[in-house]
Amino acid sequence: MGTVTPDVEIRLFKSVLRLRRAEESLAALYSEQEMRTPTHFGVGQEAVASGVCEALLPDDVVYSHHRCHNHYLAKGGSVAGLAAELYGRETGCANGRGGSVHLTAVDKGFVVSSAILGQTIAVATGSALAFQMDRSSRVAVTFFGEATCEEGVFYESMNYAALRKLPVLFVCENNLYSTESPLSTRQPTGTELCERARAFKVTAEKVDGNDTIAVFEAATRAVESIRAGNGPVFLECMTYRWREHVGPGFDHELGRTYRTKAELDKWIEHCPVKLAGERLQSRGIASEAQIARWTEEVESEIRVAVLTAKQAPWPEAQNLFDNIY
Amino acid sequence: MRELKYYEALSEGLVQAMERDSSIFVTGIAVDYASGIFGSTVEATRRFGPERVFDSPAMENAMTGICIGAAxxxxxxxxxxxxxxxxxxxxxxxxxxxAKWRYMYGGNAGSVPVVVRAVVGKGWGQGATHSQSLQSLLAHFPGLQVVLPALPQDAKGLTIAALQSNAPTVILEHRTLYGISGPVDEAYVPTPIGKARVVQEGTDVTIVATSFMVIEAMRAAEELAKEGVSVELVDLRSIRPLDEETILSSVRKTGRLVVADTSWELCGVVSEIAALAAEKAFHSLKAPVRRIALADCPAPVSMSLEAAFYPKASTIARAVLATLGRTHSHLGDIDLADDFKGPY
Structure with a gap:
């Protein structure tokens, strides 16, 4: 683990490609009004999920937030389980009880995602506590947006993780906006979140969150340090959400002015999938034709998943009370 | 059966559970102090050490999340x-x-068997923010279990049951109970969660009480017996799940109901039980249901105001007599003096 071999590069590319195609396909279908669950698409932010998850072992665990599809898929969750969950079917990864923001794939190490900001930061810290108690080498990872660094639970958790040197990786996806609120209305000018982490004696690093290799390498360094017993690491990944906060649209097409089309275009130029694909080709690791074949494989998985989801059974009303306790 | 104090029973239940299940650990502010949560965690600290019983920084929300993640x-x-x-x-x-974990992940993310213990303060100037009793709020939410042991036997039994259950469970303990003695089984036996206890059988009036109000109701029942009133006392023990059957069968037998809880009336446990009787035992009722709860204001500090704020044995006894259309003038004698010594 840790070295950027051609195999790693291929896996990273195939991962971001899968995340992108899945989200784009689901976003295209979303307007049919058949997925009746508020959905926060992660298009544009794929490299964070793919880069970090590639640095993990299968029994490491991952937690996520409301914009969770990328993390669920990158850790190994199935498109079928995701699609069926969005369509509210019994075959969804949460049996249609959770919806877009409450995903799970425990057998793949994706424990849960949750919609309340910061919740799973504490929960991942607790899983790390369990690993430490068991003297296991497993690592717990929590993904969250930069707005969560405005929540108290982030600081409580970071303080505790540092106090006990817990094996937890805090991955902040800084996409510059919380719903429609820019950083300028939420954090003092000149804020460096890594400085906040360091104030808690937490090792911190900031990376280009659209560069799969940079994220993978930073996550690898982090995980190695954590497994060596050095305590938690905070990773700030700079990235950008292409679509609206919740829903499949684009802000500029919906008349929203909190950010500009020019800004979006700049980030689309810096697309994580494009960057990873170009790198593969320029280094002679994969041809355009090979990439086209991978794309078709992914598209095929998604088509089957969506078709199967739409035909899957609805949860029965008689099972409304299942699994309360 | 040998007798234990309430705190000793809590401790014994915890230690026996920890002996049998190495996955149990205890945390929270002050759990490993020499004072050990009124003595209830002292033996666990001594036996199992800092690996399994450890203090927490003041971070109630994250620490609860940490417990969830560990669970x-x-x-x-x-x-x-x-x-x-x-x-x-x-x-x-x-x-x-x-509360939602098991349900909202379709049962596919397992369970998070977290046990939360919380102490209710009362008297000696505990004041507005150290005396509240949150069972009504917590019991509102499907997915949580909420229990209030009143007797030492159940302090032990419900501790064991909570630590065996897969559902997140809140145990509310009234500070006034820690020194109370009672018979406690030496064996490792859980008290079933969701089952009320009929503390004493009677024929004239049912008192349904929770936590410390069970102790007050016992004193009231003793005095009322001298007056020829036969009280059936039901200790609710669990608010969620609620043992409707035991409550309703008692009300159907006596036809009269007084409900006493350690919190307020509006949207409270007392109102829930009253509603239950009105809805499902209406035709058995011979008199209006009486609710005994805290005065409808935040808890005051001054002794003179505290005395007016908290209902007591005589409050319950008067309510029982009222359901029978009777009055009595000497009932004040039955109230316990507040012998708590501060500061904690």
């Missing part, structure tokens, strides 16, 4: 709040996540 990995955490009131800070993790 998701197979641990059975017990988190202790030295006062109920601090638990408000943990409501996001407890209510928004723990």
């Amino acid at each position: 998701a990995m197979g641990k059975r955490p017990m988190m202790v709040h030295p006062r109920n009131d601090f638990m408000f800070l943990a409501f996001d993790q407890l209510i928004n996540l723990a």
Whole structure:
């Protein structure tokens, strides 16, 4: 683990490609009004999920937030389980009880995602506590947006993780906006979140969150340090959400002015999938034709998943009370 | 059967559970102090050490989330709040996540068997933010279990049951109970969660009480017996799940109901039980249901106001007599003096 071999590069590319195609396909279908669950698409932010998850072992665990599809898929969750969950079917990864923001794939190490900001930061810290108690080498990872660094639970958790040197990786996806609120209305000018982490004696690093290799390498360094017993690491990944906060649209097409089309275009130029694909080709690791074949494989998985989801059974009303306790 | 104090019973239940299940750990502010949550965690600290009983920084919300995350990995955490009131800070993790975990992930993410203990303060100037009793709020939410042991036997039994259960469970303990003695089984036996206890059988009036109000109701019942009134006393023990059957069968037998709880009336446990009787035992009722609860204001500090704020044995006894259309003038004698010595 840790070295950027051609195999790693291929896996990273195939991962971001899968995340992108899945989200784009689901976003295209979303307007049919058949997925009746508020959905926060992660298009544009794929490299964070793919880069970090590639640095993990299968029994490491991952937690996520409301914009969770990328993390669920990158850790190994199935498109079928995701699609069926969005369509509210019994075959969804949460049996249609959770919806877009409450995903799970425990057998793949994706424990849960949750919609309340910061919740799973504490929960991942607790899983790390369990690993430490068991003297296991497993690592717990929590993904969250930069707005969560405005929540108290982030600081409580970071303080505790540092106090006990817990094996937890805090991955902040800084996409510059919380719903429609820019950083300028939420954090003092000149804020460096890594400085906040360091104030808690937490090792911190900031990376280009659209560069799969940079994220993978930073996550690898982090995980190695954590497994060596050095305590938690905070990773700030700079990235950008292409679509609206919740829903499949684009802000500029919906008349929203909190950010500009020019800004979006700049980030689309810096697309994580494009960057990873170009790198593969320029280094002679994969041809355009090979990439086209991978794309078709992914598209095929998604088509089957969506078709199967739409035909899957609805949860029965008689099972409304299942699994309360 | 040998007798134990309430705190000793809590301790014995915890230690026996920890002996049998190495996944149990205990945390929260002050759990490993020499004072050990009124003595209830002292033996666990001595026996199992800092690996399994450890203090927590003041971070109620994250620590609850940490317990959830540990539980998701197979641990059975017990988190202790030295006062109920601090638990408000943990409501996001407890209510928004723990209570919903099993359901909202379709059962596919397992369970998070977190046990939360929280102490209710009373008297000696505890005041507005150290005396609240949160059972009504917590019991509102499907997915949580909420229990209030009143007798030492159930302090032990419900501790064991909570630590065996897969559902997140809140145990509310009234500070006034810690020194009370009673028979306690030496064996490792859980008290079933969701089952009320008929403390004494009677024929004239049913008193349904929770926590410390069970002790007050016992004193009231003793005095009322001298007056020829036969009280059936039901200790609710569990608010969620609620044992409707035991309550209703008692009300159908006696036709009269007084409900006494350690919290307020509006949207409270007393109102829930009254509604239950009105809905499902209406035709058995011979008199209006009476609710005994805290005065409808925040808890005051001054002794003179505290005396007016808290209902007591005589309050219950008068309510019982009222349901029978009777009055009595000497009942004040039955009230316990507040012998708590501060500061804690």
